[in-house]
Amino acid sequence: MSQLPSQRERRRYVLVRFVPEGISPDPREVYAAVVEACTSLWGDTVSSEISPSVMAGEGHAIIRCRRGTEEQLITAISTITRVGGERAALRPVTTSGTLHAIRSRMFPRPELLWERKVGIGGRIFLARAYSGQKVDLIENGIKGQEMLFFAAEDGEVR
Amino acid sequence: MPLIDGCIHPYPDGDSSLRRMALEARELGFDQVVAAGGSGEVPGVLRGTIIAAPSVKEVISTLQGIPRGEGVVMVTSGDLAFNRAVIGLRGVRVLRGLHRSPKGAFNHVAAREAEARGVAVELDLSPLVGERGIQRQRAISRYRDLLQLHRRYHFPFTLASNARSILAQRSVRDIVLLARLFSMEESEAMGALSSLDSILAGRSPVQVVRG
Numbered sequence: 001m002s003q004l005p006s007q008r009e010r011r012r013y014v015l016v017r018f019v020p021e022g023i024s025p026d027p028r029e030v031y032a033a034v035v036e037a038c039t040s041l042w043g044d045t046v047s048s049e050i051s052p053s054v055m056a057g058e059g060h061a062i063i064r065c066r067r068g069t070e071e072q073l074i075t076a077i078s079t080i081t082r083v084g085g086e087r088a089a090l091r092p093v094t095t096s097g098t099l100h101a102i103r104s105r106m107f108p109r110p111e112l113l114w115e116r117k118v119g120i121g122g123r124i125f126l127a128r129a130y131s132g133q134k135v136d137l138i139e140n141g142i143k144g145q146e147m148l149f150f151a152a153e154d155g156e157v158r
Numbered sequence: 159m160p161l162i163d164g165c166i167h168p169y170p171d172g173d174s175s176l177r178r179m180a181l182e183a184r185e186l187g188f189d190q191v192v193a194a195g196g197s198g199e200v201p202g203v204l205r206g207t208i209i210a211a212p213s214v215k216e217v218i219s220t221l222q223g224i225p226r227g228e229g230v231v232m233v234t235s236g237d238l239a240f241n242r243a244v245i246g247l248r249g250v251r252v253l254r255g256l257h258r259s260p261k262g263a264f265n266h267v268a269a270r271e272a273e274a275r276g277v278a279v280e281l282d283l284s285p286l287v288g289e290r291g292i293q294r295q296r297a298i299s300r301y302r303d304l305l306q307l308h309r310r311y312h313f314p315f316t317l318a319s320n321a322r323s324i325l326a327q328r329s330v331r332d333i334v335l336l337a338r339l340f341s342m343e344e345s346e347a348m349g350a351l352s353s354l355d356s357i358l359a360g361r362s363p364v365q366v367v368r369g
Binding site: 019020040041071074075078079081087088089091092132133134135146147148149150151153154156 | 169173174175177178179181186286287288290291323324325326327328329331332335336338339
């Protein structure tokens with residue numbers, strides 16, 4: 001494995017964005033989800049080689065791994081379906097060897113266009129419309145939060 | 159060749175509308191998706207019909223109710239005899255759910271017939287994403303067996319997220335990496351993602367073979 005003159009191993013950084021829009025989970029919960037996904041898919045040995053660590057921000061996270069293990073990390077990331085008990089997905093955006101380069105690829109969080117209450121099937125949802133025709137509907141019930149995902153052109157949310 | 163997600167299940171089966179899932183698929187690098195359910199005419203969406211019947215007779219009667227050439231007809235697999243009979247039916251394009259069928263449910267004879275009839279075998283990626291432990295291991299093992307048959311007999315594959323939510327949809331790159339879990343090469347995965355286009359176009363009655 002190639003090393004820098006300082007004897008530090010080379011690292012790779014994977015930028016991921018969270019889906020649904022508008023969530024910013026706790027970095028510790030993201031780390032727990034990434035480690036669980038790596039361990040269950042690749043086992044302890046390969047997970048220790050990947051050696052993931054997480055820096056989470058607004059709507060995105062940077063996940064660090066050892067160079068040469070980024071594809072294994074991305075495969076594991078694609079098996080994440082929950083973060084901290086909430087349904088979520090992590091979409092890999094880009095991979096880079098430096099934090100500087102990856103920060104330049106960061107994008108602002110999608111703009112919230114409007115927010116209002118809509119009724120679907122006798123239930124009341126809080127609809128949040130984002131740029132790109134996306135409308136997320138959130139229902140806060142006794143059993144927790146339920147989400148539906150629609151587009152601005154869908155009749156239900158017009 | 160367009161890249162196609164082999165099957166998605168929009169609202170009301172899932173939690174995301176057909177339009178939203180089509181938007182998401184485009185962002186994730188797909189040209190088209192096959193939607194089993196959902197409503198409205200949406201660009202980039204092919205209509206799919208899933209037939210899950212316990213007997214061939216019921217599959218035939220359901221097929222009779224579907225106008226010929228309309229959408230992608232997918233039949234949920236059963237045992238070997240069922241699968242061979244279904245592959246021979248006119249209008250059936252895809253055999254799905256083989257990871258849940260008994261181990262010998264798709265052998266070299268079925269593989270040859272699938273190749274001859276142009277019927278694809280769907281590799282459902284949802285157990286690789288959503289399952290853990292033995293369920294995922296079984297699916298990977300079954301897909302590896304199917305891949306060996308595919309390399310020998312060249313029947314078509316489709317790769318499907320079977321997503322019921324935008325949260326379960328994966329990008330083309332993610333799917334290629336997930337397919338590597340059962341030793342599928344990138345070229346094979348890309349071929350499986352684009353195979354539906356040629357399956358739907360159908361085979362010409364006359365094939366020109368160059369020596």
